[in-house]
Amino acid sequence: MAVVQGGVRGLLQRRGLGQLPLTRLGSNLPPLEGSKEGLELYELKELIGRGSSGRVFRAVRKEDKLQVAIKLMGPDVDGGCAKHRQEFEIMKGVCHPNLLQALDYFQHPCGSALVLSYIPSVTLTAAVRSTTHKHTTSTTFLSEGKAKSLFRMLLDALSYLHHRRIIHSDVKSDNVLVASDLSSLHLTDFGSSRTLRTGDIPVTSTTINFSAPEVLAGEMPSEKHDVWGAGLCLYFMLLGRLPRTVTAYPGFEDFCDAVQAEAVKTSGEAWQAVSDECKAVIRHCLALDKADRPAAMVILEMSWLRCPEDRSGRRFSAPSTCGLKASGNETGNISSSSGDRAGALGTIEIGHQERKPAAVSIDVGSFRDTKHVMAKLLPIREGMHLSEGEA
Structure with a gap:
């Protein structure tokens, strides 16, 4: 399989190759x-x-x-x-x-x-876009209290997965289902997920607008990539938009340059009603260097998420049951050696066992009316691909 050096930049030089088979x-x-x-x-x-x-x-x-x-x-x-x-x-x-x-x-x-x-629900994308914040008529976003409740549930799910050495790889608002009253949340669509069990050969896809800087540079998605996606979901819940979308830039490479070099801002008029603690969580989730991006379990212990109340005094409570049982391992109890909260490993590393090249495809999504623009299936580097199709 041909190897394209330089991550996305190399891909841009190979747009005419057409489709290549996945592993x-x-x-x-x-x-x-x-x-x-x-x-x-x-x-x-x-x-x-x-x-x-x-x-x-x-x-x-x-x-x-x-x-x-x-x-x-x-x-x-x-x-x-x-x-x-x-x-x-x-x-x-x-x-x-x-x-x-x-x-x-x-x-x-x-x-x-x-x-x-089956759980009656809508995507987080649809829920946010259909909710008009009480303080404005020009944009749609959720109150900080609602966003906190949903974000905590999302991080709980990611902590659980990472503890079990599972990386979702495509955390985005379209893959998050919420109840119509925003009282519950479910992370869905594991078609892009990868597990680090011995012998598994991950074939992973991710959405370009939700891709972390290191993934755009050619790395395989890790648990820190999931945290980046969760941070963008929180940003979207609060402002009703993403900080960047590929369609807002002259070219794909320009978008990648911005994501990799420019920190996401949490200042300005749009952020005046958002607490400093909440903005700190967003900045941690969206740290450009993945080494500076905390694990989901660590973020759950930050002051904004430890507080059991929103500003109105309403207390949050998480569901206590798993619902329907499936075959296989059905335990819902997990533990963590690094704290009281069951959660993620600080870093997940692939062992040194011999593996065949893995593969990843990147979904180039415009995030405009939930439509997605896809590029050809081309190698980013050995084991990584950009795929064509609808999201």
Whole structure:
């Protein structure tokens, strides 16, 4: 496989290459245990979501009338379904109140299907854009108290995943589901996630507007990349927009230069109503150097998030149950050797075992009306790709 040096800059010199095959996953996955009857067990209802890897429908399990969400996916780029199977393998081993539960997986003639717990919700993107802040009519964003509550839930989910050596890799507002009253949050879409278990070969994708500086420079996403995405979600909840989008720059390279060199600002008129403690959290999450970006567990202990109340005095409470159970490891109890809060490892390192080259694709999203502009599938460096398709 050709190697392009210099991260995104090298990619820009290779835009005419067209598509290259992705590395096939799943050589070490256990035998398929999903339902052999497949879709016959479910009654499909309305379409509730659409992503780069497929469509999501609300469905009812015929046996007990349980409402579920079914993600129907076509084959991988190489014609197989190993990537989708690995998404199920990762999801079925986790149980957390802010993560959806994977209930089943099966293959069908046109690809594969992932059955998930169903929770009535909207994306964080839609929720923020439909909420007008009481202090202004010119922009849409959430109050600091609401943003704090949701952000804490998002960090709780990331701390849990990182403790289990799982990196989501595509934390963005479109992959965060919230209740209509903003009382609950669920991180979803593990199609880009990677686990650091021995033998796994990660194939990862991430959205360009939510990509950390080091990822734009050619590094594989790490837990610090997830923290960057969470910080941008908090920024978006407060201001109703992102600090930067690729469509606002003359070219893709100009956008990358800005992300890698210019710190995100938390000053000016738009920030006057935001507390200094909240702005400090954002600056930590969006530190340009990943070494200066704390782990999710550490951010949860910062003063702004330790406070159990918002300015109105209303106390926050997190859900206490995981909801529907899935097959595999169903424990919701985790521990941390570095503190009382179950959370993330400070740094996750890949061992020295021999691996085949990993692969990553970057979703070039415009973040404009949830539409996404995609570039060709081109190598950024060995094991990294920019993919073409809808988000």
